[in-house]
Amino acid sequence: MSQKVRVRFAPSPTGPLHIGGVRTALFNYLFAKKHGGDFLLRIEDTDQNRYVEGAEQYIIEALDWLNIPYDEGPGKEKDCGPYRQSERKDLYKQYADALIESGNAYFAFDTAEELDAHRKDHEAKGKTFIYNWHNRLKLKNSLVFSVEETQQKIANGEEYVIRFKTPEDETLYLNDIIRGGMQVETNILDDKVLFKSDGMPTYHLANIVDDHLMKITHVIRGEEWLPSLALHVLLYRAFGWNAPQFAHLPLILKPTGNGKLSKRDGDKMGFPVFPLEWKTADGDLFSGYREDGYLPEAVINMLAFLGWNPGTEQEIFSLEELVEAFELERVHKAGAKFDPEKTKWFQHQYLQKVDDAELAEEFKKFLDTKEVSTALNLTLIVSLLKERASFVSDLWEQGSFFFEAAESYDSKAAEKAFKAETPALLQHVVSILKISGDFSVENLSEKVKGWITSENIGFGKVMMPLRLALVGEMKGPDVFDILSILGKEESISRIEKAIDFMG
Secondary structure, three states, rough: OOOOEEEEEEOOOOOOOOOHHHHHHHHHHHHHOOOOEEEEEEEOOOOOOHOOOOHHHHHHHHHHHHOOOOOEEEEOOOOOOOEEEOOOHHHHHHHHHHHHHOOOEEEOOOOEEEEEEHHHHHHHHHOOOOOOOOHHHOOOOOOOOOOOHHHHHHHHHOOEEEEEEOOOEEEEEEOOOOOEEEEEEHHHHHOOOOEEOOOOHHHHHHHHHHHHHHOEEEEEHHHHHHHHHHHHHHHHHHHOOOOOOEEOOEEEEOOOOEEEOOOOHHHHOOOEEOOEEEEEEOOOEEEEOOOOOOOHHHHHHHOOOEEEEEOOOOOOHHHHHHHHHOOHHOOOOOOOOOHHHHHHHHHHHHHOOOOOOHHHHHHHHHHHHOOOOOOHHHHHHHHHHHHHOOOHHHHHHHHHHOOOOOOOOHHHHHHHHHOOOHHHHHHHHHHHOOOOOOOOOHHHHHHHHHHHOOOOHHHHHHHHHHHHHOOOOOOOOOOOHHHHHHHOOOOOOOOHHHHHHHH
């Protein structure tokens, strides 16, 4: 690629960024970085009616949290700005006018009521109304009116739109990096509105003009834009510009595989579909991956596999490895089924990689929210618990007994472990602990196991009730690790409490 690769992510600020949008951003980012190119953010806010306060900031924060920040865009202005379409609106009219000049577009004065009447009339006859080559010379537009009439209507303040004049009787040969070659007959296309009566461009015009002026070389976007590809290619041709290369990403499907994953599916099915939490103006709260305790690396790895495959057995990829391995040609055409369990699997894998001291800091924050203060060695506790944890909150579920002595004992386990001879056996353990100056795991293990072996007692007769006394149920790491962390005083207190319980 001799020309510098430039790609863009161009969301509308109409609400939080759905993970489908995040995946589009990620694939653009990976492609740009792989080819030493630029990743741009453009905010497509021409539809002011749907603008949502805070949405643009949310998009930027989400990309930053996921470590896929843009190189150029709002707040990172370079020479292709401004990067919000609402701040560029004055430049679109000249391009619409240029298309009129070249005969590739025309003024249309049909009112909404008139067009609605045509639609209903067609429906009554079992047809579909399309504004294009077969009827445009029968409708109210500058292809029918003289130049003078057209100018007079505009001067009179009559409302108009500017429509693209789609060529007749042509077969368009289109190419998509993911989907390959396609053919479209221009006769089935409608003459799309490029410029609205309110003085704002439609998506189609603004998008093409901006991509050209921002020197975009590859347009990587969702499959929902595939029906617009023919028009976009025709617009590039009408302007006399080189079109970028296009790649349309597959849909992300519901976990059932039945239909597109929607914004409301997540909370219905119990998993986030947004990177960050989002609160609507009405007070509705949508959960986010960040607030649910996911690591950004796990979310990125999961998203990369929605529609892309490296062609190897490898599943765990750092961002750097993804950049290295990513190729648009390896993106599938078929929809990608979202799998919440696989996301949790990625999260588990990444939590295991987090340094124990770093994880202990996060766990400390979690304990603070529960108002649990402790002098225990959290790094050591985390190292013992993390293997079974996927989230920081799991560390609490696995190890809350370190910080709070059990109020009761698991009844099934107690029935199995607490026998008539148990109090005497535990009392002997207490006496060993009392005289142990060295409360290390090795020393405690040696002393207690030594006694059990020398007295020829079954290990289960001592170790099961001992664990139950310390934890309250049959879970947790090695008993001697628990004793060593709790310390002499707390360990003895818990064992004596169990002895009293057995009476």
